[in-house]
Amino acid sequence: MMTVKYISEQPPDLIKLMLKANLIPCEFNVGVKSVKSCNGGVIMETNSKEKVEAMDQEIRAKYGEGLEVRVHRRRKPWLIMINLRKDIARNNIEERIMKQKPDLNLQEGNNVSKLVYVTKKKYWNAVIEVGANTK
Numbered sequence: 662m663m664t665v666k667y668i669s670e671q672p673p674d675l676i677k678l679m680l681k682a683n684l685i686p687c688e689f690n691v692g693v694k695s696v697k698s699c700n701g702g703v704i705m706e707t708n709s710k711e712k713v714e715a716m717d718q719e720i721r722a723k724y725g726e727g728l729e730v731r732v733h734r735r736r737k738p739w740l741i742m743i744n745l746r747k748d749i750a751r752n753n754i755e756e757r758i759m760k761q762k763p764d765l766n767l768q769e770g771n772n773v774s775k776l777v778y779v780t781k782k783k784y785w786n787a788v789i790e791v792g793a794n795t796k
Contacts (some may be wrong), residue, residue, distance in 0.1 A: 662704060662705070662706050662707075662713065662732075662733040663704070663705050663716065663717060663728070663730060663731065663732045663733060664699070664702050664703070664704050664705075664731045664733070665702055665703045665704075665712050665720060665728055665730050665779075666701060666703075666706065666728065666729045666754070667701075667702075667726065667727070667728060667729070667731070667733075668728070668729055669675065669727065670701065671701075672701075673698035673699070673701060673703050673707070674698065674701045674703065675700060676728070677696060677698070677703055679724075680703065680705075682694075682721075683723055683724075684716075684719060684720065685724065687706070689715050689716075690712075690715075691705060691707055691712045691715050691719075692708055692712065692714050693705055693706070693707055693716075694706040694707060694708065697749050701745065706779075713732055717730050717732055733742035734793075735793035736793060737790050737791065737792060737793050738748075738790075738791060738793075739775065739788055739789065739790055739791075740788075740789045740790075740791050741786060741787070741788055741789075742758065742786060742787040742789065743784065743786050744784045744785065744786070745777075745784075745785040745786065745787055746785070748783055749785075749787075751774050751776075751787070753775050754774045754777075754787050754789060755769070755772045755774065755789070758772075758789070764792075766790060767792075768792055769792065771792030772789055772790065772792065773789065773790045773791050774787060774788075775788040775789065775790055776788050784794055
């Protein structure tokens, strides 16, 4: 998904007309699933990330500074591990969690330990940023 907005305030219908008139997705093999108006801009959906990036490059090449294009990215959620042992260092939290909890489907290298803190009751907690595909 990507959002296309005018830099100056213009209605979304005008942006839709401009994109329909000047962009032909068949020329660069991009299938657009839907085009929706939203918050003064247009949201465009395609089938894959590569096609979104191709549309992004094409819009930036044709319109330059007239339109603001923002490609949507998946967020990386934070996982809070409560009541850890004191001997677990910040750099080896990832491998310990992967051994103890294989059902989390964590991938090695996608997880970043943000911080380790101690609560009032002397519990050690860790905050870990996991990959966007973790469920």
